[in-house]
Amino acid sequence: MAASIPSVQTAALIKDPGPNARIEIRHDYPVPQPGRNEVLLKMECSGICYSDIYVYTGNNPHYNEVPCHEGVGKVIQLGPEVADSTLLGQRVGLGWIYSVCGQCYNCTAGRDNWCVNQANTGTDKPGTMQQYVVANADYLMPIPDDLSSAHAAPFLCGGVTMAGALSLCNDALADGDTLVISGSGGGLGHLGLQLASKLKNEKALRIIAIDTGSAKKSFSLSLGANAFIDFKTEDVIQKVMELTNGKGADAAIVVPAATEAFDQALNYLKFTGTMVCAGITQMDYRLPISPTELEYRGLVIKGCHVGTKNQLKQLLISAAKKEVVPQVEISEFDRTGELFERVKRGDIIGRFVVQIPQ
Numbered sequence: 001m002a003a004s005i006p007s008v009q010t011a012a013l014i015k016d017p018g019p020n021a022r023i024e025i026r027h028d029y030p031v032p033q034p035g036r037n038e039v040l041l042k043m044e045c046s047g048i049c050y051s052d053i054y055v056y057t058g059n060n061p062h063y064n065e066v067p068c069h070e071g072v073g074k075v076i077q078l079g080p081e082v083a084d085s086t087l088l089g090q091r092v093g094l095g096w097i098y099s100v101c102g103q104c105y106n107c108t109a110g111r112d113n114w115c116v117n118q119a120n121t122g123t124d125k126p127g128t129m130q131q132y133v134v135a136n137a138d139y140l141m142p143i144p145d146d147l148s149s150a151h152a153a154p155f156l157c158g159g160v161t162m163a164g165a166l167s168l169c170n171d172a173l174a175d176g177d178t179l180v181i182s183g184s185g186g187g188l189g190h191l192g193l194q195l196a197s198k199l200k201n202e203k204a205l206r207i208i209a210i211d212t213g214s215a216k217k218s219f220s221l222s223l224g225a226n227a228f229i230d231f232k233t234e235d236v237i238q239k240v241m242e243l244t245n246g247k248g249a250d251a252a253i254v255v256p257a258a259t260e261a262f263d264q265a266l267n268y269l270k271f272t273g274t275m276v277c278a279g280i281t282q283m284d285y286r287l288p289i290s291p292t293e294l295e296y297r298g299l300v301i302k303g304c305h306v307g308t309k310n311q312l313k314q315l316l317i318s319a320a321k322k323e324v325v326p327q328v329e330i331s332e333f334d335r336t337g338e339l340f341e342r343v344k345r346g347d348i349i350g351r352f353v354v355q356i357p358q
Contacts, residue, residue, distance in 0.1 A: 011130035018058030023337030034079030041073035062123035069121035071128025095156035144320035162192035164307025172274035183255030184209035185216030197224030240268035
């Protein structure tokens with residue numbers, strides 16, 4: 001099998017990250033070799049996440065020229081000291097977390113998503129927008145047979161991030177409470193709505209979706225939202241207060257990069273409400289609230305950049321059963337640059353998945 005592996009490959013690269021960023025398609029990019037406890041994957045597809053745009057626009061100092069981290073492929077080569085030889089030939093997912101240490105206080109407590117020594121795909125390590133990529137053998141996720149590669153990809157970051165964010169709301173939501181999900185029609189938001197709808201059946205939650213446009217309104221309502229607020233045409237804070245009879249939302253998951261979404265959430269939360277920050281803003285943005293107001297209103301603010309490996313495993317099982325179904329737009333590899341620009345503009349419903357040339 002190793003003899004069929006070429007020395008060069010096709011890859012999409014980020015060039016000149018910042019205002020003049022562009023995607024360059026190369027057909028002579030070196031094929032990497034797996035090192036200790038690593039494997040080589042032959043990629044089938046890769047999703048595009050907004051955090052890839054964060055790198056593209058020059059906002060992430062951990063720049064790698066090969067972007068993306070929602071990749072599905074097959075293990076075609078094992079590096080030295082890979083303990084599990086059955087990985088060879090498996091179809092697996094490679095997500096945002098490339099590796100964790102397994103020994104820090106978070107790893108030993110089951111919070112591997114907050115490993116203090118983690119490495120990330122597409123920043124610390126080359127990403128999935130290439131034909132062949134090296135991955136850590138210990139943090140791969142087998143893809144269920146009943147789940148297509150294109151429909152598995154969005155769960156490897158977007159889906160598991162929303163699973164993690166929802167888990168951080170568990171202690172803030174009781175029967176009949178209200179949860180707000182902003183950015184409801186996007187890659188993370190539409191998966192979060194479906195996961196929240198399952199929770200709604202358990203706790204009789206009321207879910208308010210926030211996004212813009214008639215297409216995203218109908219899409220959000222079809223996924224289980226009880227109400228939709230268009231942030232471009234409606235007063236978001238006033239509308240949330242109306243929908244909650246003046247109480248305010250019990251919890252909010254803020255997904256967009258737009259700082260206004262965070263500003264608004266702090267104003268439509270009830271006293272003792274919980275906000276989970278999942279969106280990636282510019283690094284110099286600061287939440288506009290003083291410690292005094294935080295104390296007076298009893299607000300809880302949490303952050304979630306991805307969920308745990310176990311949450312991802314359970315999520316893929318649900319996806320294979322069609323309990324959660326991603327909306328995907330599948331595109332050819334040579335359109336990667338166009339797709340990056342569309343994600344940058346917010347011109348998408350659901351998630352882009354790119355087919356890797358075979």
